[in-house]
Amino acid sequence: MGTTKTVISIDAMGGDRGPATVVAGIAKSAAKNPDIRFIVHGPRAELSPLISKRKLDAQCELRDASDVVSMDAKPSHVMRHGKKTSMWSAVESVRAGEADVCVSCGNTGALMAISMIRLRKMEGVNRPAIACLWPSRNETGFNIMLDVGADIRADQDDLLQYALMGMSYARNGFGLDRPRVGLLNVGTEEHKGRAELKVANDIISSAADANAFDYVGFVEGVDIPSDRVDVIVTDGFTGNVALKTAEGTASLISEFLREAFKYTPLSRIAALLALTSLRRLSKRIDPRRVNGGVFLGLNGTVVKSHGSADATGVSAAIKLGFKLAQTGFAEKLAARVASNVTPGQGAASPDHDDPTGDHSTTEIS
Amino acid sequence: MGTTKTVISIDAMGGDRGPATVVAGIAKSAAKNPDIRFIVHGPRAELSPLISKRKLDAQCELRDASDVVSMDAKPSHVMRHGKKTSMWSAVESVRAGEADVCVSCGNTGALMAISMIRLRKMEGVNRPAIACLWPSRNETGFNIMLDVGADIRADQDDLLQYALMGMSYARNGFGLDRPRVGLLNVGTEEHKGRAELKVANDIISSAADANAFDYVGFVEGVDIPSDRVDVIVTDGFTGNVALKTAEGTASLISEFLREAFKYTPLSRIAALLALTSLRRLSKRIDPRRVNGGVFLGLNGTVVKSHGSADATGVSAAIKLGFKLAQTGFAEKLAARVASNVTPGQGAASPDHDDPTGDHSTTEIS
Numbered sequence: 001m002g003t004t005k006t007v008i009s010i011d012a013m014g015g016d017r018g019p020a021t022v023v024a025g026i027a028k029s030a031a032k033n034p035d036i037r038f039i040v041h042g043p044r045a046e047l048s049p050l051i052s053k054r055k056l057d058a059q060c061e062l063r064d065a066s067d068v069v070s071m072d073a074k075p076s077h078v079m080r081h082g083k084k085t086s087m088w089s090a091v092e093s094v095r096a097g098e099a100d101v102c103v104s105c106g107n108t109g110a111l112m113a114i115s116m117i118r119l120r121k122m123e124g125v126n127r128p129a130i131a132c133l134w135p136s137r138n139e140t141g142f143n144i145m146l147d148v149g150a151d152i153r154a155d156q157d158d159l160l161q162y163a164l165m166g167m168s169y170a171r172n173g174f175g176l177d178r179p180r181v182g183l184l185n186v187g188t189e190e191h192k193g194r195a196e197l198k199v200a201n202d203i204i205s206s207a208a209d210a211n212a213f214d215y216v217g218f219v220e221g222v223d224i225p226s227d228r229v230d231v232i233v234t235d236g237f238t239g240n241v242a243l244k245t246a247e248g249t250a251s252l253i254s255e256f257l258r259e260a261f262k263y264t265p266l267s268r269i270a271a272l273l274a275l276t277s278l279r280r281l282s283k284r285i286d287p288r289r290v291n292g293g294v295f296l297g298l299n300g301t302v303v304k305s306h307g308s309a310d311a312t313g314v315s316a317a318i319k320l321g322f323k324l325a326q327t328g329f330a331e332k333l334a335a336r337v338a339s340n341v342t343p344g345q346g347a348a349s350p351d352h353d354d355p356t357g358d359h360s361t362t363e364i365s
Numbered sequence: 366m367g368t369t370k371t372v373i374s375i376d377a378m379g380g381d382r383g384p385a386t387v388v389a390g391i392a393k394s395a396a397k398n399p400d401i402r403f404i405v406h407g408p409r410a411e412l413s414p415l416i417s418k419r420k421l422d423a424q425c426e427l428r429d430a431s432d433v434v435s436m437d438a439k440p441s442h443v444m445r446h447g448k449k450t451s452m453w454s455a456v457e458s459v460r461a462g463e464a465d466v467c468v469s470c471g472n473t474g475a476l477m478a479i480s481m482i483r484l485r486k487m488e489g490v491n492r493p494a495i496a497c498l499w500p501s502r503n504e505t506g507f508n509i510m511l512d513v514g515a516d517i518r519a520d521q522d523d524l525l526q527y528a529l530m531g532m533s534y535a536r537n538g539f540g541l542d543r544p545r546v547g548l549l550n551v552g553t554e555e556h557k558g559r560a561e562l563k564v565a566n567d568i569i570s571s572a573a574d575a576n577a578f579d580y581v582g583f584v585e586g587v588d589i590p591s592d593r594v595d596v597i598v599t600d601g602f603t604g605n606v607a608l609k610t611a612e613g614t615a616s617l618i619s620e621f622l623r624e625a626f627k628y629t630p631l632s633r634i635a636a637l638l639a640l641t642s643l644r645r646l647s648k649r650i651d652p653r654r655v656n657g658g659v660f661l662g663l664n665g666t667v668v669k670s671h672g673s674a675d676a677t678g679v680s681a682a683i684k685l686g687f688k689l690a691q692t693g694f695a696e697k698l699a700a701r702v703a704s705n706v707t708p709g710q711g712a713a714s715p716d717h718d719d720p721t722g723d724h725s726t727t728e729i730s
Binding site: 072074135136137149152153184186189191193194220221222223224225226234236237238240241242243244245246247248249250251252253255256257260261263264266267269270271273274276277278280281284 | 621
């Protein structure tokens with residue numbers, strides 16, 4: 001990876017809209033950013049004409065993989081029988097060091113399972129996490145929440161690691177110098193919530209100064225899209241329910257809004273006049289703009305694009321992967337976690353400023 | 366309670382908008398429904414002129430209580446020192462059998478604590494629950510979710526009780542003959558989620574036929590406002606986070622919508638024309654319309670009105686309490702729970718049709 005080009009490994013299969021949409025997303029990114037090279041994984045006979053049609057042969061290397069992981073495949077089955085799938089092949093490129101980042105629109109559980117067995121957990125990480133982006137009142141336009149579904153459990157030490165991984169992601173992926181971290185609970189008072197949350201509250205608070213982030217304490221569900229926090233830490237069960245509840249709420253409101261505007265002939269005219277405003281709204285809460293769940297805590301960066309992503313969404317996921325590769329996020333995160341495994345060593349701030357660059361011994365770089 | 370009048374005990378204090386708003390809510394309900402009598406609790410000097418001004422002296426009995434439970438009061442403190450509060454007094458009227466239902470806009474934790482020690486848990490119930498109403502695509506306009514914060518824990522047996530209590534509430538409060546019950550999880554496949562959820566999935570499924578409800582299995586966050594389920598069962602931690610996440614999402618979208626319409630002079634004109642449509646939307650997702658969390662599993666019915674409820678919201682909570690009192694919900698629920706404590710006895714359907722009416726031995730009736 002010593003060249004100036006960043007290499008993105010793309011699983012072209014498994015998205016709801018098929019490989020043509022994924023290749024269209026690649027084309028969008030390639031047009032905007034000449035510094036990316038792609039390794040594209042999937043059935044050669046199907047992908048080759050799509051790539052040629054988009055005139056992407058110079059930027060894309062095709063890697064033949066005959067099988068596809070279906071959306072309802074069980075992770076355990078894919079782990080045993082998935083070696084010939086495009087997803088496996090795409091993750092393998094990161095493991096082998098020939099790509100910086102893997103991007104897939106496929107089955108989340110299977111992608112996490114393959115990533116776990118091929119990339120393996122980062123030294124010092126007990127449970128990897130999936131971080132999602134959440135439309136918010138913040139200047140960046142979104143907040144980060146993790147874990148949203150890598151694991152259904154998290155104890156106090158896992159929650160501390162999520163805090164460190166999340167704030168490192170916020171810093172490297174989105175340039176936040178001193179991210180504000182909050183811990184999701186059912187109230188903001190210190191006596192609220194489960195026992196492990198009270199312990200996590202203490203240890204995350206203690207880790208804040210040494211790791212150069214601000215800890216805002218407990219936050220509630222209403223605070224997830226607020227501007228008082230950048231990173232929301234929670235277990236994967238709660239995070240997944242919260243994420244899907246927000247999706248369900250947003251889609252209910254959109255549906256009710258459409259119905260409200262269809263109610264009378266006059267309201268239909270109003271809808272026409274309001275079209276620009278409504279488009280402005282939907283742009284701000286558009287999941288495509290903020291597409292990309294990132295797997296944190298593995299030896300390598302994997303970006304999970306939404307299954308229903310269109311070309312714009314795929315391109316957004318590629319852009320996110322590119323940004324993380326450019327900042328050397330995987331290496332910085334590994335150093336950050338390592339420095340917190342030995343207590344007292346925390347004053348080092350490896351992902352903040354790394355003039356020596358000597359973290360290149362990790363498997364990925 | 367042998368008279369034709371239903372008696373509602375009202376905690377007039379503790380709401381964000383003060384007692385004048387609560388009394389205005391009483392006035393709304395009194396005007397619509399001549400069959401309700403009220404016992405109103407709070408400082409006499411403050412309440413007496415409010416009640417006289419609204420000409421409610423005939424319908425309202427005033428019960429002097431000098432203290433008020435503040436919104437940030439700790440439940441444990443209120444349990445020890447809260448005997449002179451309007452909240453305590455309001456719950457006490459239900460315990461003493463002089464009122465059918467208690468309605469309060471005050472501090473939820475304190476209200477649950479007082480209700481627990483004064484009304485006590487229903488025989489056979491391990492953890493009482495708070496059930497909330499959720500705007501949905503269903504014909505009734507909302508779904509029921511529980512627990513949304515009575516307890517941060519729930520094991521498989523608690524979840525079964527929540528299913529029984531929730532479906533009984535749906536049947537008596539909203540006339541659903543055969544409610545559809547779902548169990549909240551991170552996926553709909555049977556292998557997903559925590560161990561206790563898999564067990565709960567089995568035992569709720571087994572209880573469905575005997576208790577005349579339909580069990581739809583696991584549901585996800587996106588399904589909470591859907592029309593495939595009427596009652597969503599979850600633990601109080603997850604339920605509380607989901608509820609507050611939905612509130613936060615709805616408020617974010619409303620805010621973005623307002624901003625979108627303010628963007629240009631033309632969009633401001635569009636907003637004026639769209640006003641009726643937008644009002645139609647906000648009516649459908651208006652929390653005031655569906656105001657009222659109900660405490661389930663106690664010997665007596667307590668309705669928690671939203672702290673920021675206006676007169677319309679207070680009146681909606683009173684209406685809900687009235688409906689539950691009319692159907693004899695508390696007695697039917699007690700019989701339902703009792704019939705499920707002894708396995709094999711489940712074929713009886715006490716809250717569905719109760720021609721004998723001999724459940725009147727419970728403390729409340």
